Amino acid sequence: MDELNRLFRNRIGISNTDKITFEKLDLVLEKTARAIPFENLCVVGNRTAEITKENLVNKIMNHNEGGLCYELNSIFYLFLVENGFHAALVRGVIYDHRVSGGV
Template identity: 30%
Template sequence: MKAENFSLQAYFSRIDFQGSISPDFLTLKAMMRCQLLRVPFENIDVQAGKVVSLVPEEIYSKIVERNRGGYCYEVNGVFAMALDALGISYHFVAARPMTYPVRRPKTHMAIVATIADEQWLCDLGFGSYGIREPINLKWLDRDIRQDFDTFTLSLSPEGEYLLQSSGNGVWRNLYEFNLCRQEWVDFEPANYLNSTHPDSIFVQSLIVVLQTPGGKLVLNGDCFKSVTQELAEEVTLSREEVSAILEEKFFLRHQP
């Protein structure tokens, strides 16, 4: 994944990455966490009636130069640009979201990075349910603790991985995927569906999520939540308050 205007130094500045720079797991882990803490998951463009652009240069400009966020193709896309610049091998995978009441197509995009023959699931674009660090694809059928969240990964005989998370003692299916390599262009139909279809959650409501060191901030429509391990606070906002929260908490300007 390349963009003609991509600058690794500018990307690191955008995500406030200050660690060592090597094509290794420690860099991968630190870079993923830094981006999650600085670049929000958001669908403001879709709410403005736009089809999200998958042109790499436009994704880079939006996130790095204009201090915006994006949804899965965008935030994982710019992360892939950084992996490419670092020389870390990776490929895209198509995932089936399983947080809906009915079976859905594989419209989600994630990344599998390979370092020293170990494969790591990286995903910065699954909103409030997402992982916060890479998960080794060999870590099967075990609790994977990441800060205040617990995940598990299983593998079916057919080669489908299932990612789940635990909340209030109940395991929740997040998505399933296999290791079939996807090209960037393969996500164009899914992106168009997510940007335009009336059943798309991104069309139905404003969604903004930003991970924090101790929790996460979530804006869904006019409902704002601040979540930590100890406490979840929720408040309903006016239209003016939504714009203020976007700027004050997510560092975004609302563009209706």
């Protein structure tokens, strides 16, 4: 089992022996949202780092920090891939008609 997989499971409270299936994703997402906060402390503290697997594992798993959407989505993507999912990262833009453009 990959280190990220083991650490992620430990952080969110899922056994290393549990098989992650599509039917269990709602539970995995809920546990992830409860265990890993959305926060911007590194940005405020000017302690940002390149988005790599190693940096994400170090920040979110080893130092028990949270992160911004691009960090949380990336580490969750890596976790899904480690568990046999054919996941893909996509980019989204919010469009607000009241301001005639993206937000």
